[in-house]
Amino acid sequence: xxxxxxxxxxxxxxxxxxxxxxxxxxxxxxxxxxxxxxxxxxxxxxxxxxxxxxxxxxxxxxxxxxxxxxxxxxxxxxxxxxxxxxxxxxxxxxxxxxxxxxxxxxxxxxxxxxxxxxxxxxxxxxxxxxxxxxxxxxxxxxxxxxxxxxxxxxxxxxxxxxxxxxxxxxxxxxxxxxxxxxxxxxxxxxxxxx
Ligand code: GRF
Numbered sequence: 001x002x003x004x005x006x007x008x009x010x011x012x013x014x015x016x017x018x019x020x021x022x023x024x025x026x027x028x029x030x031x032x033x034x035x036x037x038x039x040x041x042x043x044x045x046x047x048x049x050x051x052x053x054x055x056x057x058x059x060x061x062x063x064x065x066x067x068x069x070x071x072x073x074x075x076x077x078x079x080x081x082x083x084x085x086x087x088x089x090x091x092x093x094x095x096x097x098x099x100x101x102x103x104x105x106x107x108x109x110x111x112x113x114x115x116x117x118x119x120x121x122x123x124x125x126x127x128x129x130x131x132x133x134x135x136x137x138x139x140x141x142x143x144x145x146x147x148x149x150x151x152x153x154x155x156x157x158x159x160x161x162x163x164x165x166x167x168x169x170x171x172x173x174x175x176x177x178x179x180x181x182x183x184x185x186x187x188x189x190x191x192x193x194x
Contacts, residue, residue: 005034006086006190011093012040016047017175018091018112018182023054025183032190036083039076041095063095073101080105087189090144091182099146109144110189112182114174116156117142121149126170129161137161137170139178141185154188157181 010019019038025031038051039059051058061079066072077100080088090111102109115125117140129137138158145151157177161170 004194005032006186006193007036007084008033008087008089008186009080009083009085010035010038010051010089010091012038012045012047012091013042013094014045014047014092016045016050016091018178019047020050021179021183022089022091022186023050023056025187027054031183031187033087033186036085037080039079041093047092069096069098070100073098077101077104086193087186089182089186096148097144097146102144102146105144107143110141110154110185111144111149111151112139112141112178113149114139114171114178115149116140116158117149117153126167126174129170130165130167135161137174139174139181141181155181155185 010022012019022031022035026033026035035056037057037059038047039061040048041061041063043060043062048058059079061076063072066075086108088105088109090109116136116138120128126137136158138156140153140156142149142153143151157180159173159177
């Protein structure tokens with residue numbers, strides 16, 4: 001364990017099952033971190049309710065309220081900076097971020113992606129695995145850089161694709177891997193800070 005819990009801000013857009021895995025692992029003492037805020041760009045994100053249930057502050061920043069990407073990213077940067085996080089963790093945050101915000105949080109912003117990067121950047125990864133008959137699939141956590149899903153990979157988890165797998169079964173199986181991998185990587189990051 002590191003000397004102090006690290007301060008994490010989590011960005012979400014949807015269900016927030018990875019957020020839940022972080023919360024559960026922090027509460028169980030497996031991850032030496034505190035989540036100071038969960039930020040969403042989508043008011044209907046179920047992850048906001050998960051955060052509220054865990055007494056974690058939440059904030060909404062809707063990209064539709066901004067005329068361009070730069071002004072949204074600027075507002076998001078200021079909002080995140082207000083919490084002075086050691087780490088910004090993207091967990092199903094469905095926004096492409098511009099160069100300025102990515103540079104601002106260089107080496108302290110990470111993302112989880114449901115593929116074995118560099119394979120299958122972007123959306124519909126499970127569909128591509130099935131269509132290409134891949135034998136292996138997995139998920140990756142990487143530092144965020146200005147090119148989508150392309151920053152240095154920190155850690156991956158893999159599974160063997162079975163002939164019976166469907167897009168839905170892969171989605172569920174990958175989520176199970178993600179829920180173990182993300183807390184591990186946050187703990188790794190915390191240990192680097194001590
Ligand atoms: C995960 O599969 C993650 O890899 C991708 O978005 C999904 C988020 O799921 N970036 P959840 O909202 O954490 O349940």
